[in-house]
Amino acid sequence: MHRFPDRLLTGYQNFMDGRFNEQQQRYRTLADSGQKPRTMVIACCDSRAAPETIFDSGPGELFVVRNVANLMPPYEPDGHYHSTSAALEFAVQSLRVSDIVVMGHGRCGGIKAALDLDAEPLSPGDFIGRWMHLLKPAAEQIQSNDVMTPGERQRALERISIRNSIANLRTFPCVEILEQRGKLNLHGAWFDISTGELWIMDAKTGDFRRPGT
Structure with missing residues (x-):
């Protein structure tokens, strides 16, 4: 035993x-x-980037859903299993959160896998490959850029994926309606594991900046 x-x-x-x-x-x-959290965080399941630790939050303060590479899929009411979409539905419709944060991080293994276009599946199911297919168009464009170093391509896709997830959030009718009414705010953030720096996405430009700079 x-x-x-x-x-x-x-x-x-x-x-x-x-x-x-x-x-x-x-x-x-x-x-x-x-529970009555005001903020939902869509984060990566990477053990080095726990939102509750990074934001020093107490019990009941954050509603967190974690998946590989902190991706938000588009609205697809097709009868299949959608765990991240289910969590979003509960956060918005039941908990009535006022803020949703998509938080990516540096050195993300899922993003690295998305950029390796020739990677072999880890298993016959290729669950990671299928999941990261959400970023395939962006990954192909970045990978073909010979001017960028591998590290630059990785960081670029990590941040592009955050913007992509926020765009996918807006495909959900409940999110779109509440955001237009001013009752729901969408945010992007990127955490650097090695330095502890937090970068916040500008809602208008999509650029990432450190708070206070």
């Missing part, structure tokens, strides 16, 4: 002795009244 990972048990005990002990009333209130 396999043992539950010791590192997780130790972490859980530290959580109970620390944060939970300090915020017991907060957790009880959340348990009784439910």
Whole structure:
């Protein structure tokens, strides 16, 4: 019989002795009244870029959905399984969040895979390949640019993918309507793992800048 990972048990005990002990009333209130986060974050499942850690958020403050390369697919009510779209639907229609942040990050493995047009599937299902197909047109254009270095191409697609996901968000009727009414704001952000820098997308130009610059 396999043992539950010791590192997780130790972490859980530290959580109970620390944060939970300090915020017991907060957790009880959340348990009784439910969650009411004002912000949804669409982030990558990369273990190095956890939104709750980066934004130093407490329990109940962020509604986070994480997937490979923090992608938002377009609106496709086709009867198939759409986990990210389901999370968006719940955040917008039930939780009534006022802000949605698409947060990418540097050195993203999913983006690297999208740029490797000759990569072999990791499995017969090729789930990552199919998922990253959402970025295929942009990846092909960037990969054909011989002037850029591999690192520059990677960072470019990481940021282009954020803009692409925000455009896909607007294909959802509920998002489009609420944004036009001024009740929902869409944001883009990019986190540099190596330096800790956070870059925010300008809503008008699409450019990324560090806050305060």
